Amino acid sequence: MGDMNVVKVEAYRNSFLKEVEANVEGGQWVKMCMQCGVCSGSCPLGSAWDHPPQELFMMIRAGKREEVLTSSSMWMCTSCYNCIVRCPRDLPITHIMHGLAHYAERLGLAPKNQPTRKFAKLFWNNLVKKGRVNELKLGVALYFMNGLVEGIKTALKMAPLGLNMLKTKRMNPLEYVGGHGIKDAAGLQAILKKARAIELAKAKKA
Amino acid sequence: MADVKIGAYICKGCGIGERLDAKQMMQVASRDAKAHLVREHEFLCNAEGVQMIKNDIANEGVNRVAICACSRRSKTDAFNFEGVAITRGNIREGVIWVRPNTEEARETTQEMAEDYVRMAVIEAKFMTPPSKNTEAKYDRTILVVGGGVSGMTSAIEAAKAGYPVHIVEKASALGGNAANFLRRVPQKSPYANPEDSGVAGLIKAIQADSKIKVHLNSTITRTSGAPGRFAVDITTESGATATEHFGAIVQATGFHDYDANKLPELGYGKSPNVVTQLELEKMAKAANGAVLKTKDGKEIKSVVFVQCAGQRSSKEGHLPYCSGHCCSTSIKQAMYFKDQNPTIDTNVIYSDLRTPGTGGEEFYRSGQRKGVTFTKGVVSEVVNGSDGLDVKFKDLILNQDVVEKADLVVLATGMIANSGVNIDEVKQDEPGEWKSSPESVLNLSYRQGKDIPLLKHGFNDSHFICFPYETRRTGIYTTGPVRRPMDLLQAQEDATGAALKAIQSIESAAQGLAVHPRVGDLSFPSFRREGCTQCKRCTVECPFGAIDEDEQRFPVFNESRCRRCGTCMGACPVRVISFENYSVDTVGQQLKNINIPEEFEEKPRILVLACENDAYPALDMAAMRKIEYSAWARIIPVRCLGSVNLIWLTDALNSGYDGVVMMGCQKGENYQCHFVKGSEIAQVRMSKVDDTLKTLNLEVERVATYEVAITDIERAPRLINDMAEAVKKVGLSPFKF
Ligand code: SF4
Ligand code: SF4
Ligand code: SF4
Numbered sequence: 001m002g003d004m005n006v007v008k009v010e011a012y013r014n015s016f017l018k019e020v021e022a023n024v025e026g027g028q029w030v031k032m033c034m035q036c037g038v039c040s041g042s043c044p045l046g047s048a049w050d051h052p053p054q055e056l057f058m059m060i061r062a063g064k065r066e067e068v069l070t071s072s073s074m075w076m077c078t079s080c081y082n083c084i085v086r087c088p089r090d091l092p093i094t095h096i097m098h099g100l101a102h103y104a105e106r107l108g109l110a111p112k113n114q115p116t117r118k119f120a121k122l123f124w125n126n127l128v129k130k131g132r133v134n135e136l137k138l139g140v141a142l143y144f145m146n147g148l149v150e151g152i153k154t155a156l157k158m159a160p161l162g163l164n165m166l167k168t169k170r171m172n173p174l175e176y177v178g179g180h181g182i183k184d185a186a187g188l189q190a191i192l193k194k195a196r197a198i199e200l201a202k203a204k205k206a
Numbered sequence: 207m208a209d210v211k212i213g214a215y216i217c218k219g220c221g222i223g224e225r226l227d228a229k230q231m232m233q234v235a236s237r238d239a240k241a242h243l244v245r246e247h248e249f250l251c252n253a254e255g256v257q258m259i260k261n262d263i264a265n266e267g268v269n270r271v272a273i274c275a276c277s278r279r280s281k282t283d284a285f286n287f288e289g290v291a292i293t294r295g296n297i298r299e300g301v302i303w304v305r306p307n308t309e310e311a312r313e314t315t316q317e318m319a320e321d322y323v324r325m326a327v328i329e330a331k332f333m334t335p336p337s338k339n340t341e342a343k344y345d346r347t348i349l350v351v352g353g354g355v356s357g358m359t360s361a362i363e364a365a366k367a368g369y370p371v372h373i374v375e376k377a378s379a380l381g382g383n384a385a386n387f388l389r390r391v392p393q394k395s396p397y398a399n400p401e402d403s404g405v406a407g408l409i410k411a412i413q414a415d416s417k418i419k420v421h422l423n424s425t426i427t428r429t430s431g432a433p434g435r436f437a438v439d440i441t442t443e444s445g446a447t448a449t450e451h452f453g454a455i456v457q458a459t460g461f462h463d464y465d466a467n468k469l470p471e472l473g474y475g476k477s478p479n480v481v482t483q484l485e486l487e488k489m490a491k492a493a494n495g496a497v498l499k500t501k502d503g504k505e506i507k508s509v510v511f512v513q514c515a516g517q518r519s520s521k522e523g524h525l526p527y528c529s530g531h532c533c534s535t536s537i538k539q540a541m542y543f544k545d546q547n548p549t550i551d552t553n554v555i556y557s558d559l560r561t562p563g564t565g566g567e568e569f570y571r572s573g574q575r576k577g578v579t580f581t582k583g584v585v586s587e588v589v590n591g592s593d594g595l596d597v598k599f600k601d602l603i604l605n606q607d608v609v610e611k612a613d614l615v616v617l618a619t620g621m622i623a624n625s626g627v628n629i630d631e632v633k634q635d636e637p638g639e640w641k642s643s644p645e646s647v648l649n650l651s652y653r654q655g656k657d658i659p660l661l662k663h664g665f666n667d668s669h670f671i672c673f674p675y676e677t678r679r680t681g682i683y684t685t686g687p688v689r690r691p692m693d694l695l696q697a698q699e700d701a702t703g704a705a706l707k708a709i710q711s712i713e714s715a716a717q718g719l720a721v722h723p724r725v726g727d728l729s730f731p732s733f734r735r736e737g738c739t740q741c742k743r744c745t746v747e748c749p750f751g752a753i754d755e756d757e758q759r760f761p762v763f764n765e766s767r768c769r770r771c772g773t774c775m776g777a778c779p780v781r782v783i784s785f786e787n788y789s790v791d792t793v794g795q796q797l798k799n800i801n802i803p804e805e806f807e808e809k810p811r812i813l814v815l816a817c818e819n820d821a822y823p824a825l826d827m828a829a830m831r832k833i834e835y836s837a838w839a840r841i842i843p844v845r846c847l848g849s850v851n852l853i854w855l856t857d858a859l860n861s862g863y864d865g866v867v868m869m870g871c872q873k874g875e876n877y878q879c880h881f882v883k884g885s886e887i888a889q890v891r892m893s894k895v896d897d898t899l900k901t902l903n904l905e906v907e908r909v910a911t912y913e914v915a916i917t918d919i920e921r922a923p924r925l926i927n928d929m930a931e932a933v934k935k936v937g938l939s940p941f942k943f
Contacts, residue, residue: 031579034559035580058582061579062581
């Protein structure tokens with residue numbers, strides 16, 4: 001046995017599993033996975049993941065905290081629900097994927113440059129500002145997500161489309177400055193703040 | 207026996223009348239075959255037709271009935287007459303349904319039908335109405351060998367049905383292996399928690415049952431006789447022997463644990479904290495609810511279960527099979543810990559988790575809910591570590607090598623059947639020198655050996671799907687894990703079935719009737735002692751060990767042990783063995799009386815000997831689907847390919863048949879043969895056919911032997927057509943006179 005890859009941890013002792021059960025949405029389901037692999041085989045993107053769902057569940061049971069929480073895998077989930085429909089054990093896999101991503105984010109362990117994560121953040125910040133998604137701003141922000149140079153390139157490439165949309169009144173350039181929102185954006189932000197406080201309190205307790 | 211009087215009946219129903227010339231067939235029956243009375247009928251199977259035959263039996267003294275109508279497998283209820291011999295000429299499935307209704311086919315089709323009429327009448331002539339087996343006896347008591355859960359269940363069930371039972375148990379108490387169980391895998395919904403083992407309840411029921419007598423500390427030192435009249439010596443530890451009489455025997459001798467000392471790599475014998483499942487069960491039972499501790503007195507905080515320890519493995523000394531219960535047992539045992547203290551880590555390391563049975567999956571889920579960890583992996587080594595045991599394994603999902611610490615390691619080792627001696631290796635003592643053997647379970651005095659033949663891996667299993675309970679010793683049924691690996695619930699169900707089979711066998715033996723597969727057959731083999739050369743072929747080849755030898759080495763037939771396969775008849779080189787309704791003549795005369803056209807007519811004849819269990823039904827079904835085959839074929843059903851005597855072949859070839867096709871069942875490990883070994887024995891015998899062909903200067907292509915399954919509906923007719931083609935190639939036989 002090559003000693004290098006021998007994992008000498010307090011593995012398979014359920015400690016990380018218990019953490020997941022307490023902190024992750026759907027986490028209490030992880031122990032019910034029977035490792036059939038149907039989810040991984042059903043996931044349209046599964047082959048592109050470092051660790052498809054079945055493997056993530058085994059890693060949790062094997063106590064691989066670091067590897068799971070810093071993984072980009074669960075960020076790859078597109079919520080297609082194929083796995084949920086097929087799992088013979090009825091695991092809410094999609095929800096667990098998002099639950100894991102969310103928990104990792106909360107702990108600050110999520111991979112910083114994972115594109116889905118970056119987009120999710122852009123989307124969220126855009127949304128909470130006025131209570132509505134400002135598509136123009138979101139689109140532009142997306143172009144520049146990977147830096148100025150690439151942003152300009154993408155913007156130039158997309159310019160003809162933008163002009164056409166302007167011509168057919170599908171896009172209002174004025175939205176970029178200000179833009180419309182809901183009546184009481186401040187109220188929404190207060191609600192979200194409260195929700196966050198409750199969530200944090202709950203997380204601390206676990 | 208009164209004079210032979212044959213009544214031949216030609217049916218014209220089902221389109222036979224339109225396709226065939228009935229008058230002509232009647233002439234064949236009376237003129238060629240010499241039937242004493244010949245009649246035709248529009249619908250022979252209707253009430254009037256059947257009444258007509260009954261009248262002839264009653265008023266005309268007809269005692270042989272040749273029914274020329276549909277296959278012998280059809281209308282068996284209608285054509286069922288007591289006290290007479292019945293033969294069937296298959297002119298529906300065998301002729302009109304397999305031949306085209308065309309002008310040019312008319313002549314050959316009619317010839318086919320006439321041959322079948324001839325054959326039916328001739329067969330009837332050489333048959334005797336079967337009379338009862340004279341040794342029929344009726345002892346209603348059932349012997350159950352083994353007082354474990356299977357044996358106790360069989361005993362209780364048989365007693366419930368009204369049959370007295372004796373249980374013989376080697377140990378000093380009833381209960382067997384399960385007596386050591388703290389609890390058992392649940393058998394009732396919701397299948398969530400281990401439940402009471404049920405052993406105490408069974409013992410109580412037995413003690414309360416006046417029909418059941420228990421012999422503890424006892425073994426069987428001799429078993430002789432046959433169904434309905436077994437004589438069994440029961441010997442106690444102190445050596446006292448009593449002879450008891452039984453009608454049937456249930457062998458429920460169970461299993462013993464695989465010797466874990468053969469698994470030093472898994473730490474067994476090196477650390478006291480590596481135990482087998484059975485040992486953990488004993489530990490748990492002894493603790494009786496107290497906290498489980500290691501041998502050195504430490505409280506157990508982590509347990510690893512190693513599944514398939516020394517089983518499902520092709521390694522030397524390992525068991526190649528799955529014992530079927532161990533995954534569920536590990537789940538149950540993990541729960542012993544989890545239910546007591548959920549913080550105890552329990553990890554079940556498996557390569558395939560198998561939880562058969564209705565509740566298996568539920569029980570697995572329940573284990574997961576309780577926090578038992580299941581890890582798909584292969585354990586390579588268990589060693590003493592710095593703090594407890596180190597379990598080294600490869601996690602097959604994460605593809606990594608892992609070392610896990612554990613206070614206790616439980617090995618899921620397999621079951622080994624307590625099936626006595628392997629009679630293929632341990633030969634029976636010579637007649638007159640018989641001695642009982644302490645290794646044997648039944649100590650049969652039978653010619654072929656002291657115990658039940660084994661099928662595979664030391665188990666007594668018979669055909670898993672078609673006839674699971676049958677052993678190759680009539681009236682003796684194995685049940686529970688001696689038959690194949692199984693869990694408690696399966697063993698209980700199995701034991702109930704075995705009790706019913708034992709009862710059936712007793713009742714059949716009492717009436718002199720055969721049991722599976724020729725259920726209800728009255729005939730039995732008899733032999734002409736004067737002609738016998740004491741060659742022993744019949745006693746050796748009988749798949750059911752029915753024939754013993756007397757001190758002069760003459761065969762002694764035990765009719766109620768016989769299954770009526772006819773293998774002995776096929777084996778006998780001097781042809782002195784026969785049945786009243788099946789003999790060298792009933793078949794031999796049929797094939798001799800088939801009309802062999804002169805060579806210039808260019809009409810070959812192909813003899814087909816088809817097993818009545820599979821090949822013949824397959825051909826019938828082909829007929830129902832109107833699958834055509836060659837008009838040259840003449841098919842004779844045989845009880846088993848094992849009953850085919852080489853003389854039939856020699857006779858056929860000598861009298862000008864151009865080809866012979868033999869169809870028997872699949873042989874070997876996945877055999878389909880209803881007589882288990884019949885087709886295998888036949889194939890060995892047939893390997894000599896090439897020599898016969900050579901001495902006759904005939905081409906080897908003229909004889910073909912095939913394994914045909916009942917599902918070979920397309921293939922069976924094709925095999926006949928293949929022979930027709932082969933004959934076309936090699937030309938007609940030179941033996942036509
Ligand atoms: S489909 Fe369900 S049970 Fe199967 S591996 Fe995926 S999560 Fe586990
Ligand atoms: S819901 Fe997510 S994890 Fe499930 S199959 Fe779809 S993308 Fe894959
Ligand atoms: S070979 Fe068959 S027919 Fe002959 S004695 Fe044995 S069981 Fe009976």
